[in-house]
Amino acid sequence: MSHSVEIKNLDLSFGAVEVLKNLNLDVNDGEFLVLLGSSGCGKSTLLNVIAGLLEPTDGQIWIKDKNVTWAEPSERGIGMVFQSYALYPQMTVEGNLTFGLKNAKVPKAEIAKRIARAADILQIEPLLKRKPGALSGGQRQRVAIGRALVRDVEVFLFDEPLSNLDAKLRADLRVELKRLHNNLKNTMIYVTHDQVEAMTLADRIAIMKGGKIMQLGTPAEIYGKPQNLYVADFIGSPSMTFFEGRISDGKIAIPGHDLPLEGYEYASAPVNDQPAIIGIRPEHVLTGDNLRSAAYTTEVTVDLVEPMGSDTLVYCELGGQTFRIRMDGQAQVASGMTLKIGFNPAAASLFDTTTEARL
Ligand SMILES: Nc1ncnc2c1ncn2[C@@H]1O[C@H](COP(=O)(O)OP(=O)(O)O)[C@@H](O)[C@H]1O
Ligand SMILES: [Mg+2]
Incomplete structure (x- = not known):
């Protein structure tokens, strides 16, 4: 099976603090991989290294058979969705969706096509003229996902995208994300501390602790045959x-x-x-x-x-x-x-x- 993202012997330290320790992980093409672990275990750090927002101390990141360890985030073919949505408050939803594409000089007709498709998939057509302040949390997060969607990327990176939503909305959007992946079949790397999200969404789960992967496996393997006491607990x-x-x-x-x-x-x-x-x-x-x-x-x-x-x-x-x-x-x-x-x-x-x- 071909790999979409390869993480090779990755180390990352903030000063004297080692956050990621000789981490290796191969993500398959089209796979929904969840990084699961308690707060502070290094999930966001790992995602940010993959995205190019942080430089590793040592090791390499490969995306689609290209060494991107030193590439700019915009050159990596990734789209990232954060917990905090990170939308521009003064722009409409449409403005938020088109902003990056205009900067990248994507032709107007192509922009319109991509916005229409994303709006359709995420059911946000009626919201296009509104500003983020006039949206609910769930709608804002849909727009944030839309912004990654219109960029037509190979790999989606999600950092706890549902954590700011209330329980019911979280469950609804979780199902939508799963459907989105079933339809798009892009590689998705998804960070969460919520084991229900991990179990329900993942093709495979990587359970992290202290900057290391404790077990990588399907939800059934992780649940049925935990490889160590930490994962079992x-x-x-x-x-x-x-x-x-x-x-x-x-x-x-x-x-x-x-x-x-x-x-x-x-x-x-x-x-x-x-x-x-x-x-x-x-x-x-x-x-x-x-x-x-x-x-x-x-x-x-x-x-x-x-x-x-x-x-x-x-x-x-x-x-x-x-x-x-x-x-x-x-x-x-x-x-x-x-x-x-x-x-x-x-x-x-x-x-x-x-x-x-x-x-
Ligand atoms: N910029 C930074 N400087 C120093 N330490 C940091 C920095 N960012 C994160 N850390 C530390 O790295 C560890 C992992 O953080 P993080 O990747 O955000 O964890 P998670 O996303 O799993 O909750 C934590 O102990 C955190 O305090
Ligand atoms: Mg985090």
């Missing part, structure tokens, strides 16, 4: 519950329970008496009829119930710590109740206690 809401124990004789011993591990697919074989951490997602705890497929069952006392509508979160105690269970929205559970729960090792994740790598 980061993805999933509420997150996995982790228990420390030791693996021997095909079982992991956690306080009070010996959980069988037959059926678990090891990424790397455990040593004898291996110190390990087992992570279990709330939705992978078996209850009711599903107990039939359990490799291990036990009883717990329900401590707290959180009804979420579509499902119900149940808190109980297991192995000396709070354990979360996701049941369906109709589940009849109340605090103080005894609940029979089960465990299926195939859905769990095991990690080496020392290296925190997946076993």
